[in-house]
């Protein structure tokens with residue numbers, strides 16, 4: 342079991358590459374580099390990265406489990422995301438504050454509540470696919486980005502009318518520009534004149550804050566507020582144990598967080614699903630049969646397998662608050678420990694024939710919490726996992742109900758890092774043929 346210790350430091354093997362090369366390699370090609378290093382050094386190794394310093398990377402199930410189940414006194418939050426999302430973002434909170442916020446955020450994202458959002462997702466898929474051309478190849482990622490953006494704006498922000506339109510236009514630009522700042526040193530976030538990246542993001546943020554203030558004011562004066570099911574309405578009604586509410590500023594930061602964390606991640610996973618399915622004709626036929634018969638098992642297993650073989654977030658980080666034991670290692674206080682999601686998912690210790698795309702491995706055998714980690718784990722596990730899963734289930738179900746996908750034998754698409762998530766490099770090329778006349782959207 343991992344825990345605090347006073348034993349002498351015993352770090353995993355150190356990767357012998359010059360520091361700058363490690364830093365550049367890590368930022369530009371995280372998955373490739375980590376995959377190569379895991380093959381060479383095994384399931385735990387130490388990198389010496391610029392800015393982060395000594396960084397331990399782990400991927401075997403037992404060590405991942407130890408890390409994710411360590412008490413919050415021993416490990417804490419790492420990473421820069423909070424700095425661009427604001428002090429009220431879950432990504433900025435740690436310890437007791439983080440625990441309390443998660444308690445308030447959990448009910449709106451509870452599995453059962455997700456059923457209520459299925460209609461919104463189906464409507465957005467129908468709206469988006471109404472204009473899809475038949476028999477002509479195109480990249481599906483932009484469509485998936487619009488579906489997941491609109492889904493979050495409606496189900497999470499509770500946005501409608503002009504505010505919905507304005508956020509729809511503003512947020513993709515704002516999240517893209519902010520996520521570019523995340524990978525740069527903190528100084529890049531400062532305002533160095535109107536054209537500097539920091540100043541531009543600041544301006545977009547001011548506009549965002551004005552729109553959210555309007556949404557909050559409208560919600561407070563909505564006589565139906567208590568019957569509303571969007572996350573904003575639930576957050577406005579939520580109370581901490583001492584009876585206090587989440588401040589408006591923190592709600593604005595949190596909504597932005599939910600969007601930044603949930604929009605591109607879900608869209609890129611869906612684009613990968615299309616990319617994988619087109620290369621597996623037998624699976625496509627079986628899925629269409631299952632969906633026509635009203636089943637879900639193979640569709641769910643397919644989503645699990647897409648997330649195993651094409652995880653869109655390559656790793657998640659923690660910082661040690663004390664000297665700890667982790668597996669056979671003793672790691673000093675203040676060290677960044679990264680769970681390599683990519684390496685865990687292609688580990689032969691964790692999976693039989695790990696390179697093979699085989700959804701059947703999950704039929705009657707749900708994923709293991711520490712070997713299948715696309716949503717991270719422990720007290721910081723993705724809060725939107727049930728939402729993302731529901732959204733992907735409804736999207737795939739609706740697409741395969743309404744369209745036949747053209748299959749292909751062209752090689753798999755490569756991976757392209759977009760800042761937040763890793764997408765298929767060609768955007769997930771798709772060819773569709775409509776199975777029935779299009780359903781009208783309300």
Ligand code: HEM
Pocket residue numbers: 431432443493497598599600602603604606607610653654656657658715716717718719720721722723724725726728729
């Ligand atoms: C396929 C889609 C998604 C993937 C792959 C994904 C992945 C992740 C990962 C890897 C983490 C870090 C977990 C950790 O450190 O252990 C995370 C955290 C988080 N995700 Fe997701 N996510 C997805 C969708 C969503 C959605 C739809 C939402 C909300 C609408 C969301 C909200 C969050 C939040 C708020 C956190 C921070 C949790 C915390 O620090 O306590 N995510 N997600």
